[in-house]
Amino acid sequence: MAFYKNLTISQKQIVWAWCFLAVPTVFYVTIRFYPTANAILVSFQDWNLLGTRTWTGIDNYVKLFNDPVFWKVFQNTFLYLIIGTPVSLVIAFVVAYHIDKVRFMHGTIRALYFVPFMTSAVAMAWVWRWFYQPVPIGVFNNFLASLGIAQIEFLNSTTNALPAILAPAVWAGLGFQIIIFMAGLRAIPQTYYEAARIDGVSPMATLWEITLPLLKPTIVFLVVFSSIGFLRIFDQVFNMTTNNPGGPLNSTKPLVLMIYDTAFNGFDMGYAAAQTVVLFLVLLVVSLLQLRILRDR
């Protein structure tokens, strides 16, 4: 205590700062940084969890790039991103733009769109899976049948299964995007709109020349945030294809599911770690590119 009393105010601050940071430092070093380094390390090794770890250099990466399943998975992962992000952002913006102009039951309407965000992806994957079943079980096909339209194969088709699995992911994320867009719209000063109206600018031009440019920070945030989400899709795929994970014929398998399979069904830890490193690099490159492109415009 005498030692502490002799310290200057700024020295006391340093002592206190590290008292506050002591436990978190241990946490970040052992639970974040060490595992990150370990993942990279294991990706250069051959290890089936029981046997010995042997150093294999870049063999795992070579194997990955020669694996046709990886390229299929890579393509799927980007399909989730390329379809999911624009579709959900456009829908979210259109809905937010109009909710912003509605006064009557404003809160209720906003809540209706937001509710799916509060659900668990696993539970909703099973609900949607039921929807997609063929007649006489599934809601969608029953509905089509009642209109006299031909049945659609959803989860059993190699072409339809991926969008069918993506739909609940888009649906669940919309609520968040809508309220973030609405907050962004609110932040635009009304004076811009008044000026535009006095100048006789058409609503369409107002949208393109005022609203969208001023929403840019919001759009950048949502693009990056939702892209990361779609690139990491797993819960929906796993639960909607439990009888053949990632099927049919790997047509819905995303990278995270391949990692899970390799590591916890195949116990090929080195190979799985190499896949996680690729996932990390994909996420990094995609977010940096998006930030670069969107900020410059």
Add this chain to the structure above:
Amino acid sequence: MSTTDLSIKPSSEALLKNTGNVGVRPPRNYAQFIRWILLFGGGILMIMPIIYMLSTSFKFPFEVYNLNLIPEEPTLENYQLVLEDGRFFNWFTNSLVIAVLTTVSNVFFDSMVGYALCKFKFPGRYIVFIAILSTLMIPTEMLVIPWYLMSTKLGWLDTYWGIMFPGMMTAFGVFLMKQFFETVPDDFLEAARIDGLNEFQIWWTVAMPLVKPALAALAIFVFLGNWTAFIWPLIVTNSQELYTLPVGLTTFSVEQQVEWELIMTGAALSTLPTLIVFLIFQRFIIRGVVMAGLKG
């Protein structure tokens, strides 16, 4: 007479519009009405999956394939069957305990770190901040293998701690709290210092109450994230007694195969808690999510 009136009115209005007269607007009420109907219809469509889930959970098997929303013969039998199983109660407790504990831990530690990085001047402050922030770039999926290896070695597999430890602190929370502590004036803290409070007391009794809305926003995000977390609990648990609700629901649904009314009941049971909380604290939660989304 009235027909001619109606036919003249639109054309005269169109004429005025073409002159670019500022005072003339399109028939706003009509457009507003259409907009409202479309938005409301879309909103109903958005909650249809949830409505169907709930409706089917009250149906007998013979009625499941029917599209009607209100069961002809509502029954609680599905809930009885699912709850008699006993496992759901178990999974529910696991999820609740884990989500509550991780939330408490995040609220405590994230704000502690955020406060230290915001209010203390010390060498290495910037480096610590950047180091913590950089972990945001590392996806959970990259860490599950090392975490699994670690858990095997330390005997954390199949324990609450094993499920919880990766989420005890988040860089997102640190960043969010740091942003909000910036709004707390240093004078307040200085006044407390003169009153003889130590730094820990100043943080806990002076600064923390001032950022309550941010703490609530953080709590909502962390709780929801842990309540619905799937991949890590799936990996780290082996015995069914330790499953969380999402993992349990997957197992349960796979067992049921085609008994959709039971699967929907299970899904409803794992969704209802958050839905009810949302219905009660609707405005509050939306505000919190916006706050966390924009500042975080």
